[in-house]
Amino acid sequence: MSSKWSAGVRYLFLMLCALAVLYPILFAFSNAFMTPEESQAYPPAMFPSRLYLRNFADVLGLVPIGRFLLNSLVVSAVIMAGQLVTASLAAYAFAFVPFRGKNAVFFLFLSTMMIPWEVTIIPNYLTVKSWGWMDSYAGLTIPFLASTFGIFLLRQFFLQMPKELIEAARMDGCGHLRVFAIIVLPLARPALATLGVYVFLNAWNQYLWPLLITNTDTKRTVQIGISMLKWEEFISYGLLLAGVSLVLLPSLLLLALGLKQLVRGITAGAVKG
Amino acid sequence: MDSAQSLQSAHAGHTAHAAGALRASRTLRSLRSIKRRDNFTGYLFLLPCFAFFGVFLFYPLAKSVYLSFQITNPRGEVAAYAGLDNYASLFASGAAFLATLKATVLFTLYTVPAGIVIALVLAVMTHAKRPAMKAFQYAFSLPVVISAGTGAAIWILLFHPSAGMLNYFLGLLHLKPVFWLADPKWALVSVSMMTVWMNLGFNYIVLLGGLRGISDDIYDSLKLDGPGPFRSAFGVLIPLLSPTLFFLLIVSVIGAFQTFGQIHILTKGGPMDSTNVMVYRIYQEAFVNFRFGSGSAQALVLFAVILALTLAQFFWLEKKVHYQ
CATH class of the missing domain: 1.20.5 (Single alpha-helices involved in coiled-coils or other helix-helix interfaces)
Structure with a gap:
């Protein structure tokens, strides 16, 4: 009886938390479907009375969101793939290869995570400009193909792996590249999925860099599209939130897929032996 | 013989x-x-x-150090050698510098502990295979898709003093409306609330991954010995989770010290400099006033502060981290 009660209380608590966490997103999506009168009504309406699609049509007319979505997709996918390769290699070295100067190099890398973006953004802007990478996918992606964050995340996951397994493989004469590819990477799938989803979403959400290095609509990303809306002199909540909803929708879908991937990777890693 | x-x-x-x-x-x-x-x-x-860091991190860092000793023209070209003047004027400004430091530290204290503790409680409560947990996992991971741009666009409407939903909810509870972003006493708290919400998804996903990395045997033995949900969470899971928690702490503190987007959109450092964190001040110096030399000097001071904090956490806390 008491366990039933505690389960009930737990679910109630979780539901209240979920409601609080989801509310701002529900607010955005439901207001996107409201007429200007509805979104200004008092007391405020929680849900639209009907599916009013005018906001979406108006937003699509204001800015070429389809093109922006494609650009963001390409840029985010390239950055994700690149970081998974560079970070897993480096994390393996830090976790399992006893090389000279490891601690010093690790702290050097770690310190790069603390370099605030304002320190690097002006010189990087000048570099990319001098190489003729303005308004190009190269300029949008190549500066972000390695990150200490990813290295650190994977290193921590690697260190939680059973050491005996890696040592045994090494004793059997497996080279580092084989251990990396055959043992560590498959075991690290949940961590790689976590990192992949995270890097993709972060790239998707980048703001200042694409703003600086893109000048034309053909290479602009979706976050800049949203900011272009904000500079318009207006407007109803509905129109702005329709734009926000369009930008959020692909990442919400990715998260639905990515979480599943995450769980599948974890189950595969959990079947030991 | x-x-x-x-x-x-x-x-x-x-x-x-x-x-x-x-x-x-x-x-x-x-x-x-x-x-x-x-x-x-x-x-x-x-x-x-090494290759990517060399070109896009170390070289620009060195160039910023160089710039910090120069006076630049608005186009970013070096106009004159400044020596230590950029640094001297920063510390000479005394009260203003201390105010930005205070805002930054307060922002970190408001966002980091709350962000980690809330995510930890939710992750511990939802990581097990129970009915409906997948739905909760999706819900609590969801803010990870929010950028400073989209998040601030939503919250600036929620924070609106007369038409915003937050004050509407306060009204339902018969509480006085709060001027979330216009009141110097509230502005930093408001930006922190939005930031904790925005970071929750990331913190939750990392902790969920860490909890899933703990072997099933341990969960099984917890069920058999049955020390109760809270004692099992704090006595057994937290030490096993400590590498993940340590990682999250380091990353969160660094992230808090570098927060820019939501402050730029929501408060622009105001009111009365109450949200003028170090990064925002640097942004104004470099990209509004076009003083790249002095901006670089401030950025490097910020870098030194963050570096010292991170090293301190490594020396004091990593001993307590339990690696398997």
Whole structure:
């Protein structure tokens, strides 16, 4: 009886938390479907009375969101793939290869995570400009193909792996590249999925860099599209939130897929032996 | 005969000794070659990262150090050598510098502990395979898709003093409306609330991944011994989760010190400088006032502060981290 009660209380608590966490997103999506009168009504309406699609049509007319979505997709996918390769290699070295100067190099890398973006953004802007990478996918992606964050995340996951397994493989004469590819990477799938989803979403959400290095609509990303809306002199909540909803929708879908991937990777890693 | 025998045995002993020495030197040599190969492999694996960091992090960092000793014109070209003037004027501004430092530290204290504790409680409550947990996992991970741009666009409407939903909810509870972003006492708290919400998804996903990395045997033994949900969470899971928690702490503190987007959109450092964190001040110096030299100097001071904090956390806390 008491366990039933505690389960009930737990679910109630979780539901209240979920409601609080989801509310701002529900607010955005439901207001996107409201007429200007509805979104200004008092007391405020929680849900639209009907599916009013005018906001979406108006937003699509204001800015070429389809093109922006494609650009963001390409840029985010390239950055994700690149970081998974560079970070897993480096994390393996830090976790399992006893090389000279490891601690010093690790702290050097770690310190790069603390370099605030304002320190690097002006010189990087000048570099990319001098190489003729303005308004190009190269300029949008190549500066972000390695990150200490990813290295650190994977290193921590690697260190939680059973050491005996890696040592045994090494004793059997497996080279580092084989251990990396055959043992560590498959075991690290949940961590790689976590990192992949995270890097993709972060790239998707980048703001200042694409703003600086893109000048034309053909290479602009979706976050800049949203900011272009904000500079318009207006407007109803509905129109702005329709734009926000369009930008959020692909990442919400990715998260639905990515979480599943995450769980599948974890189950595969959990079947030991 | 005797002497010949002893000579022979001495000879045999000598050969055995020589063979042993040979073997020893061979192992030593192979050990050395393994070591050399390990050194080579280690750096080979790090090569891609070194290349990207070299061009897009270390070189710009060095260039910023150079710029911090210069006076630049608005186009970013060096106009004159400034020596330590950029740094001196920063510390000479005393109260203003302390105010930005205070805002930054307060922002970190408002966002980091709350962000980690809330995510930890939710992750511990939802990681098990129980009905409906997948739905909760999706819900609590969801804010990870929010950028500073989209998040601030939503919250600036929620924070609106007369038409915003937050004050509407307060009204339902018969509480006085709050001027979330316009009241100097509230602005930093408001930005922090939005930031905790925005970061929750990331913190939750990382902790969920960490909890899933703990082996099933441990969860099974917890069920059998049954120390109760809270004692099992804090006595057993937290030590096992400590590498993940440590990672999250380091990353969160660094992130808090570098927060910019939501402050730029929601408050622009105001009201009365209450949300003028260090990064925002640097942004104004470099990209509004176009003083790149002085902006670089401030950025480097910020870098030094963050570096010191991170090293401190490593020295004091990593001993308590339990690696398997």
